[in-house]
Amino acid sequence: MFVAKPLPARSSVAGAAVLRVVTGLVVICAFAACGKKDETGTVQPATTGPAATQAVAPPVAAVSAEVAAMGVDQLRAAASSAVREQRLYAPPGNNAMEYYLALRDKAPNDAAIASALTDLLPYALIATEQSISRDDFTEAQRLYALMEKADPKAPALPRLKQSIADGQVALAKRTADAATKTEEDAKRQADLQKQRLADQQKAQETAARQLAAQQAADQQAAAQRAADERAAAQRAASQRAATPAPQAVAQTPAPAQAPAASTELRAISTPAPKYPPDAYRSGTQGEVQVEFTVATDGSVSNARVVRATPPRVFDREALSAVKRWRFQPIGAAVTTRRTIGFNPGG
Numbered sequence: 635m636f637v638a639k640p641l642p643a644r645s646s647v648a649g650a651a652v653l654r655v656v657t658g659l660v661v662i663c664a665f666a667a668c669g670k671k672d673e674t675g676t677v678q679p680a681t682t683g684p685a686a687t688q689a690v691a692p693p694v695a696a697v698s699a700e701v702a703a704m705g706v707d708q709l710r711a712a713a714s715s716a717v718r719e720q721r722l723y724a725p726p727g728n729n730a731m732e733y734y735l736a737l738r739d740k741a742p743n744d745a746a747i748a749s750a751l752t753d754l755l756p757y758a759l760i761a762t763e764q765s766i767s768r769d770d771f772t773e774a775q776r777l778y779a780l781m782e783k784a785d786p787k788a789p790a791l792p793r794l795k796q797s798i799a800d801g802q803v804a805l806a807k808r809t810a811d812a813a814t815k816t817e818e819d820a821k822r823q824a825d826l827q828k829q830r831l832a833d834q835q836k837a838q839e840t841a842a843r844q845l846a847a848q849q850a851a852d853q854q855a856a857a858q859r860a861a862d863e864r865a866a867a868q869r870a871a872s873q874r875a876a877t878p879a880p881q882a883v884a885q886t887p888a889p890a891q892a893p894a895a896s897t898e899l900r901a902i903s904t905p906a907p908k909y910p911p912d913a914y915r916s917g918t919q920g921e922v923q924v925e926f927t928v929a930t931d932g933s934v935s936n937a938r939v940v941r942a943t944p945p946r947v948f949d950r951e952a953l954s955a956v957k958r959w960r961f962q963p964i965g966a967a968v969t970t971r972r973t974i975g976f977n978p979g980g
Contacts, residue, residue, distance in 0.1 A: 694775045696783035698727040701736050709737045713750075723758045723780060724773075730754060731780045751784045759790050766797050769805050774798050862945035870940050899928055899970060900962040907955035907974060913947055914978050920944050921975045922952035928968050932961040940971060948976045 704712065713733035716722070721729045731754050738747045758781050765774035778794055913920075926937035937956045939949045952974045 694779040696779040697732050697735050697739075700727055701732045702739070704733075704736060706737065706740050709733050709740070713737065722754055723761055723777060726776060731758060731784065735780070735783050755781060755784055755788065758784070759788075759794075762794055763797075766794075766801050769801060771798055771802055771805070774801075859944055863943065866941055866945055873940065897964050897966055897968055899964065899968060901959065902932065902962055903958070903960040905955055905958050907948070907951040907976070909976060909978065910947065910951060913976070917978055918944070918947060919975075919977045920948055921973055922948045923971055923973045924952055924956050925969065925971045926956050926959075928961050928964065928970065930964055930967060932963050934959050934961075936969070948974075 701709075701712075712728075713730050716728065716730035716733060723729050723731045726732075731751065734747055734750050734754070738744070738751065741747060758777050762774050762777040762781065765771070765777060774794075775798060778791070778798065781788055781794070782791055912918075920943045922939055922943075923941040924937055925940050926934050928934060934957055937953050939953065942949050942952075955974065956972070
């Protein structure tokens with residue numbers, strides 16, 4: 635008769651520890667298995683609803699073809715080694731449950747094999763639930779297949795099957811929701827980028843129009859200044875042509891005891907003109923040529939602008955200043971010209 639060395643012997647320390655843990659787990663499983671009882675003691679079905687109709691993935695082979703092809707002695711040794719090395723239900727194709735299931739197929743009436751599988755079932759149950767909790771449904775289905783083959787009537791099987799189906803539905807929904815969120819985020823970013831580009835284009839078009847208008851105004855102002863300068867030059871030329879050439883003033887002999895009166899202009903007071911505030915703030919500089927007449931008492935009269943650059947900016951202040959000028963008395967009135975410069979940094 636076959637005797638399963640790793641678990642049924644119960645003589646080794648490892649076997650005793652396994653037995654104690656299994657006993658406790660069996661009690662836990664009795665309370666956790668497959669739904670709950672109502673007041674009449676009837677077992678209620680697992681979760682119902684859309685997920686309840688979700689089919690579990692195609693059945694997974696509990697025992698691999700390689701393990702199923704092994705001989706009885708080879709399976710005994712492999713099962714004993716797997717238990718010693720704590721490969722109770724994993725990895726696939728090299729664990730104690732698969733070896734014992736293959737042994738049971740070859741020796742279905744061996745009580746020791748059945749006892750070993752009964753001891754291993756609680757461990758497979760815990761591993762299945764852990765796989766479901768971490769959404770590892772491939773591993774959960776493999777472990778479920780081991781349990782189902784070991785004991786098709788195990789109370790926990792219906793609950794595990796429904797949990798796997800519900801978990802797959804929930805995972806698919808989360809995946810779809812994540813994909814939808816990613817798509818919505820991408821669309822929102824694309825819309826933001828499109829709006830940003832449209833706003834930038836609109837702002838640039840407005841700026842371009844403003845710049846064109848400013849440049850046109852500057853060109854018009856420059857053309858006006860040039861025209862004013864030409865007009866001023868023409869007026870000055872016309873005035874010079876109309877002004878008679880200076881003639882020598884006949885000097886009346888003075889008494890011998892008095893010196894002849896001089897016609898040389900000697901300034902007594904020439905207050906500087908005020909700088910126009912607007913021109914000063916804008917840093918505009920220029921000059922004004924003023925023609926005026928100095929009377930015999932040294933006062934100024936008949937002041938007029940001959941030429942101004944730029945036109946009409948400094949004219950008023952230049953004339954106002956010249957009219958306040960005073961010279962030493964002279965023998966005869968003299969008409970002269972002076973150029974007054976305006977420099978905000980001077």
